[in-house]
Amino acid sequence: MANKATGRRRFLATLGMGGLYYTVRGAFAQELVLTPAQTLGPFYPDRLPLDLDNDLLVINDAITPGVGEIAWVSGRVLDRRGQPVRGALVEIWQTDNNGAYIHTASPITNRDRNFQGYGKFLTGSSGEYLFRTVKPGIYPGRTRHIHFAITAPGEPRFVTQLYVRGESLNANDGVLNGIRDTAQRDSVIVPWVGVPGSRIGELAALFDIVLGFTPVENAASSRPTLVSMGGVVHAGTLNPGAASGSWVALFGDNLASVTRSWRASDIANGKLPESLEGVSVRINNKPAFVQYVSPKQLNVLAPADSASGSVPVTVTNAGGSSDPVAVDFQVFQPGFFLLPQEYVAAVHADGAVVGPAGLIDGLRTLPAQPGEQVILFGTGFGPTSPATPAGEVVLDAAPLANPVTLRIDTVAVDFAFAGVSGVGLYQFNVTVPDLPDGDHAVTAEIAGVRTAKIARIRITHAV
Numbered sequence: 001m002a003n004k005a006t007g008r009r010r011f012l013a014t015l016g017m018g019g020l021y022y023t024v025r026g027a028f029a030q031e032l033v034l035t036p037a038q039t040l041g042p043f044y045p046d047r048l049p050l051d052l053d054n055d056l057l058v059i060n061d062a063i064t065p066g067v068g069e070i071a072w073v074s075g076r077v078l079d080r081r082g083q084p085v086r087g088a089l090v091e092i093w094q095t096d097n098n099g100a101y102i103h104t105a106s107p108i109t110n111r112d113r114n115f116q117g118y119g120k121f122l123t124g125s126s127g128e129y130l131f132r133t134v135k136p137g138i139y140p141g142r143t144r145h146i147h148f149a150i151t152a153p154g155e156p157r158f159v160t161q162l163y164v165r166g167e168s169l170n171a172n173d174g175v176l177n178g179i180r181d182t183a184q185r186d187s188v189i190v191p192w193v194g195v196p197g198s199r200i201g202e203l204a205a206l207f208d209i210v211l212g213f214t215p216v217e218n219a220a221s222s223r224p225t226l227v228s229m230g231g232v233v234h235a236g237t238l239n240p241g242a243a244s245g246s247w248v249a250l251f252g253d254n255l256a257s258v259t260r261s262w263r264a265s266d267i268a269n270g271k272l273p274e275s276l277e278g279v280s281v282r283i284n285n286k287p288a289f290v291q292y293v294s295p296k297q298l299n300v301l302a303p304a305d306s307a308s309g310s311v312p313v314t315v316t317n318a319g320g321s322s323d324p325v326a327v328d329f330q331v332f333q334p335g336f337f338l339l340p341q342e343y344v345a346a347v348h349a350d351g352a353v354v355g356p357a358g359l360i361d362g363l364r365t366l367p368a369q370p371g372e373q374v375i376l377f378g379t380g381f382g383p384t385s386p387a388t389p390a391g392e393v394v395l396d397a398a399p400l401a402n403p404v405t406l407r408i409d410t411v412a413v414d415f416a417f418a419g420v421s422g423v424g425l426y427q428f429n430v431t432v433p434d435l436p437d438g439d440h441a442v443t444a445e446i447a448g449v450r451t452a453k454i455a456r457i458r459i460t461h462a463v
């Protein structure tokens, strides 16, 4: 037990909790090539699918996935200096394996009803996005492409398209060859490479999107401000919202004058601090527990609250109180903590982090093996039985009060424990199913709510 706790603490230290949302890539030295704008085209969905998440392969909890070559399309949204853009809404829409859009005017009409055709993703502070989809099919007049629309905070919507390197039709595509600048044109044609070891032939395409703006620094003011859209997010998925008794990250300006996490001395008699360095947060007019403060980011544990829907959130420090922002508050808002490239935060029984080798600089990461037990971490999975009081140090692990379904790919996995093991920290001791080598989507569902963003896990049979 002591071992497990130590492992977990080390794990959280690795993640940084304060710097949970770090990026491992270095700063850019050279001038970046701006991603060229391209036409929206006629097929932006005129009716949206029932599911709008970043997993286009599966609609809601359907058992039958879309057909085609599975592809993980990911990258970062950057400003012209190469700084990641947080809170950017990335939308994609594309044809299915047959070349059909979900649009009513799609030139090809034998549409794959299991393919989502459209998805969206809100970037976190690393600027990263991820979609699981299929390689787009071809329709008359165009080469293979995926449409992208990126809406960064305070910026107009930016529209472009992504292509497949080596596709012979690229040479004749009018939209692609309409990009006059060679470097810009090359920047939207990326290799779609096989995921190492994937026995089902999954592809991965990496597409960084460089937007042509530089964020304007806010005018000096000592009063704290919260980003009005997407400024208060689930600490795992970084999707807007806050869940009862779970970790929440807040983004803004002048939030604190110093940067630090809580220390043992901040926790008196097992009670978590409602203020750190003079910074406090109220969610639905109840105090949150402040774990980390910095000028632009705070991490807090939301108070226990049965509220459901829009609630006000404010930050108060020596400079005053922020204007309230409206945040969607729920008892259940399940999501996993994520490592770079949207890999699920998970450890092996010995505490080593689960992931493809080289995922995190300076840290040994190993894929999961079928049959082994790994521990996944998340937040927002609701109450436990017995109850875990919010605002107090967790002394004993407590199982979830509601049934949970955990899936890796479409397999409902066996688990030995699902519950709270630390402050706002939910852990799942799951047995890795026997799936083909490669990346697989990890999802969970509790009280009818599915994890809002897919995470992935790398599985390998090799020792």
Ligand code: FE
Pocket: 041, 043, 142, 145, 147
């Ligand atoms: Fe198109």
